[in-house]
Amino acid sequence: MEYKLNIDIDELGAFKILCRSLDMSFVLNEEIDYFIKGGKVWYNEYGYDEVVDDRADLFIALRNVAVNIIPNLLFRSADYIYSSVEED
Secondary structure: OOOOOOOOOOHHHHHHHHHHHOOOHHHHOOOOOOEEEOOEEEEEEOOEEEEEEOOHHHHHHHHHHHHHHOOOOHHHHOOOOOOOOOOO
């Protein structure tokens, strides 16, 4: 048996699927201020820094793609957008 399935996915939908498949769904989360330090993705919770992921370069690349798909994101002016500058 052969089945045909037509799926209509826009750019944002495809991007969300990519992020989920890479286990980086948090890339589009605007509620948390992530920062890059030591090649890892961090956030501050209750005064303590927590590591979210150790793939900072992938995170930066995905955030750059997100900013190009949705230009009015809150993190569009983050230090790491369009560069790989690490914060101290």
